Amino acid sequence: MGSETLVLTHDMMVEGTHFLPTQDMADVAWKLVAVNLSDLAAKGAEPLGVLLGYALGDDDARFAEGLREVCEAFDVPLLGGDTVRGSGPRSFGLTALGRATHTPVPDRRGAYVGDAIYVTGTLGAAMLGFEAVRDGTGADSEAYRRPRPLIAEGRALAPLVSAMMDVSDGLLLDCWRMARASHATFLLDSETFPVADPARLNECVRWGDDYQLLFTASPDTALPVAATRIGTVMEEDIGALWVDSHALTPLDGLGYQH
Amino acid sequence: MGSETLVLTHDMMVEGTHFLPTQDMADVAWKLVAVNLSDLAAKGAEPLGVLLGYALGDDDARFAEGLREVCEAFDVPLLGGDTVRGSGPRSFGLTALGRATHTPVPDRRGAYVGDAIYVTGTLGAAMLGFEAVRDGTGADSEAYRRPRPLIAEGRALAPLVSAMMDVSDGLLLDCWRMARASHATFLLDSETFPVADPARLNECVRWGDDYQLLFTASPDTALPVAATRIGTVMEEDIGALWVDSHALTPLDGLGYQH
Numbered sequence: 001m002g003s004e005t006l007v008l009t010h011d012m013m014v015e016g017t018h019f020l021p022t023q024d025m026a027d028v029a030w031k032l033v034a035v036n037l038s039d040l041a042a043k044g045a046e047p048l049g050v051l052l053g054y055a056l057g058d059d060d061a062r063f064a065e066g067l068r069e070v071c072e073a074f075d076v077p078l079l080g081g082d083t084v085r086g087s088g089p090r091s092f093g094l095t096a097l098g099r100a101t102h103t104p105v106p107d108r109r110g111a112y113v114g115d116a117i118y119v120t121g122t123l124g125a126a127m128l129g130f131e132a133v134r135d136g137t138g139a140d141s142e143a144y145r146r147p148r149p150l151i152a153e154g155r156a157l158a159p160l161v162s163a164m165m166d167v168s169d170g171l172l173l174d175c176w177r178m179a180r181a182s183h184a185t186f187l188l189d190s191e192t193f194p195v196a197d198p199a200r201l202n203e204c205v206r207w208g209d210d211y212q213l214l215f216t217a218s219p220d221t222a223l224p225v226a227a228t229r230i231g232t233v234m235e236e237d238i239g240a241l242w243v244d245s246h247a248l249t250p251l252d253g254l255g256y257q258h
Numbered sequence: 259m260g261s262e263t264l265v266l267t268h269d270m271m272v273e274g275t276h277f278l279p280t281q282d283m284a285d286v287a288w289k290l291v292a293v294n295l296s297d298l299a300a301k302g303a304e305p306l307g308v309l310l311g312y313a314l315g316d317d318d319a320r321f322a323e324g325l326r327e328v329c330e331a332f333d334v335p336l337l338g339g340d341t342v343r344g345s346g347p348r349s350f351g352l353t354a355l356g357r358a359t360h361t362p363v364p365d366r367r368g369a370y371v372g373d374a375i376y377v378t379g380t381l382g383a384a385m386l387g388f389e390a391v392r393d394g395t396g397a398d399s400e401a402y403r404r405p406r407p408l409i410a411e412g413r414a415l416a417p418l419v420s421a422m423m424d425v426s427d428g429l430l431l432d433c434w435r436m437a438r439a440s441h442a443t444f445l446l447d448s449e450t451f452p453v454a455d456p457a458r459l460n461e462c463v464r465w466g467d468d469y470q471l472l473f474t475a476s477p478d479t480a481l482p483v484a485a486t487r488i489g490t491v492m493e494e495d496i497g498a499l500w501v502d503s504h505a506l507t508p509l510d511g512l513g514y515q516h
Contacts (some may be wrong), residue, residue, distance in 0.1 A: 001259030001357070006336060010309040010353060014344040051268040053311060053351035060463040079266060087347020093311035095268060095353040099259070 005100035009039035015089035020134065027145040028092070033070040035168065037149035038211040042166040043105050045098030047074060047151065052081035053093035057069040072107045074151065093249065097226030102158035106215070110163040111166035111182035115216040118227040120153060123171050123212065124196035124204025143196075145212045157215055164215040168190040170255020171230075172206040172241065174214055177241040179233075182216075188231035188243045208256040229234025265428065267297035273347040276393065276470035285319040286350070291328040293426065294354035295407035296469040299425040300451035301363050302416025303356030305332060305409065307348030311351035332409065359378040360416035364473070369421040369440035369491045376485040378411060381429050381470065382454035382462025400452075405469045414482040415473055422473040428464040429488075430506065430515020432472055437491075437498040440474075446489035447502045466514040502503040 011032070015021055019028045033050060040047050045187075050071070054063070071078055075097075111117075129144025131137070158165060163182055165235070169173045179186040195204035208224045216233055217223070241254070248254060269290070270367055277286045291308060296306050308329070312321070317462070329336055334354075352458035369375075388400025408424075416423060421440055425432045427450070437444040474491055475481070497505045499512070508513060 001264060002262040004260040004262075006259060006264070006355075008309060008355070010311055010312045010339045010351075011350070012313075012340045012342045013344045014313070017342060017344055038422060040480070041393075051353055053268055053270045053454045055270075055272070057348065079494075081268045082270045082351070084272045084275060084349065086275055086347050086349060087427075089313075089344050091313065091342065091344060091349050093270070095266075095309055097264075097266070105460035 004106060005103055006190045007043045007045035007098040007100050007105060008026055008242055009036050010093060010095045011036050011039065012091055016090040018078035021131065026069065027060040029063045029066030030070040030146050032092050032094045033067065034147045034149050035211065036094045037074055037076065037151060038147070038168070040096055040150045040153035041100035041149045042101045042164050042213060043082040043098065043100065044154045045100050046099045046155065047076040049077045051095040054081060054083045055090040056085050057090055068107065069084060070204045073184040074149065080130060092095050092127055094203055097163045099189055101155050103187035106158050106161050106164040108163050108165045108178045108181040111178060111184050112162050113184060113235055115233040116219040116229050117186055117188065117216050117231040117233060117235060118223070118229050119167065119171060119212055119214050120225060120227045121192065121210065122194050122196050123167070123210050124200065124207060127203060127204060127207035128196055130209070136229040147209065149211060150213050153213060155223040157213065160221050161215040161217050164213060167212045167214050169208040171214065171253025172243065173250065175249070176241040176250060176254055178214060178235055183236050185238050186231055186241050187234050187235055190244050194228040206253065206255050262288055263361050263363060265301045265303035265356040265358050265363060267294050267300055267494050269294050269297070269455040270351045272349040273415065275332060278491045279369045281391065283320040284327065287321045287324030287464050288328040289402050290350050291325065292405045292407050294352045295332055295334065295409060295471065296405070296424045296426070298356040299407045299412035300422050300471060302360045302412045304413065305334040306355045306357055307335045308369050309336035309337055309353040310342045311340060312343055313350060314343050314441065315347040320386055321432055326499060330417050330458045332407065333399065359413050364416050364422040365437045366421050366439040369442050369474040370438060371491055371493055373420050373491040374477040374487050375446065375489040375491060376481070376487050377425065377429060377452065377470055377472050378408060378483060378485045379468065379470040380452050380454050381425070381468050382458065382465060384467035386454055387463035388467070388510060392424045402467060405467065406468065409482040411471060416472065419473040420477050421474050422471060425468055425470045425472050426428060427466040427471070430501065431513025434499040434508060434512055436472060437487055441494050443492040443494055443496050444489055444499050445492050448502050450488045451488060464513050466512065
């Protein structure tokens with residue numbers, strides 16, 4: 001668009017699939033916006049606004065409250081959208097628009113042989129939060145209910161990375177996808193994985209919903225954000241993903257498959 | 259965005275509300291895209307692309323076929339989107355993006371006292387088409403199944419109109435909305451209404467789905483597209499909408515209320 005590069009994303013959430021019918025609709029609204037902003041963050045884009053497709057229900061006031069909170073928290077306006085009445089499980093759609101702050105816009109295809117592989121934050125926190133909500137334990141569930149898109153981190157990283165994406169479907173699955181898209185092999189060291197519960201490491205790196213940033217960069221790049229190095233990009237000829245000394249594929253159950 | 263003005267719209271369609279469960283999904287896909295492009299047309303915008311939120315089902319191939327047809331017919335790319343699995347009535351969302359070809363972008367707020375009120379095409383054709391589909395009569399149903407957004411017409415009109423919108427919820431209701439938004443009274447002459455079935459004039463001007471363009475312009479403007487003059491914009495002081503010698507409000511059942 002003129003001198004600017006527009007970044008667009010559209011994600012849906014369906015009752016029973018992406019959220020529990022018993023959940024606070026304010027949390028659902030927050031997450032719907034946050035997961036789309038996370039896609040913008042992984043592109044280093046500055047959010048410009050969102051459009052909402054909303055199925056009306058009994059708890060519209062709570063949804064509206066969560067929507068207001070998330071839009072204020074990340075300074076993004078609700079530009080428009082549509083509301084509908086329907087029966088059965090409700091579904092919501094959100095389109096987020098952003099302005100690229102760096103071109104070329106980072107994507108999952110650019111990992112180079114010899115690059116270091118990094119991930120931000122901690123994996124599995126959303127899984128523990130989901131279990132707390134599902135089981136009503138009262139444990140901290142914020143990582144599941146109210147994920148925070150890493151917008152500032154994505155912008156800071158965009159000029160420095162060779163490839164970047166957000167981890168929405170599980171670290172291993174998203175590593176496999178990035179490796180495939182980059183025609184490379186990702187060699188990962190499981191001892192380095194930053195997980196919320198080391199006793200459940202295998203689950204933490206297969207569960208989605210953490211919305212951390214996965215990226216590759218030259219190993220001598222000084223990183224402007226905290227991140228953990230989890231491996232190295234290798235030549236493609238030995239398969240897309242190795243963890244320790246095991247070659248893995250999606251058939252091994254790497255994450256959340258839609 | 260830089261030197262350009264972006265126009266955005268998002269409309270949803272829900273099974274049972276916006277389409278019949280028995281309908282060909284290729285027609286549903288066509289209509290989902292067409293109704294959003296119609297919103298762009300009413301803004302004089304050139305379509306740039308669409309994002310789709312799609313609930314998977316048993317007839318995805320037919321939907322994909324209709325999507326391909328409508329995107330080719332109006333030369334608009336599918337830029338991305340999301341697919342989900344769910345149960346119950348399916349719902350679809352579409353975001354359309356366009357580039358304004360004229361600024362200020364026309365909207366419903368600009369009708370001036372003394373302007374002529376025009377509508378393109380024929381109203382009620384979609385109603386007759388709906389009845390043909392519902393009743394399986396075999397009569398022509400294309401106006402209902404495959405509406406054609408008036409993109410070229412909207413672009414040609416954008417520099418000339420004082421207000422413009424597409425007629426999606428019935429001529430009378432949309433006239434009332436434009437009059438209210440413009441702080442004016444629309445005085446209409448029912449004898450001039452261009453309807454598909456004069457014997458059912460009252461229904462034809464209350465049924466939605468025709469996606470014609472409703473606009474106001476100075477009466478001495480030479481129009482670049484065929485349109486019918488249906489009335490005149492008056493001072494606001496006598497209510498928003500008069501048809502012949504009757505003041506009407508949405509309480510009188512002017513059209514399709516969501």
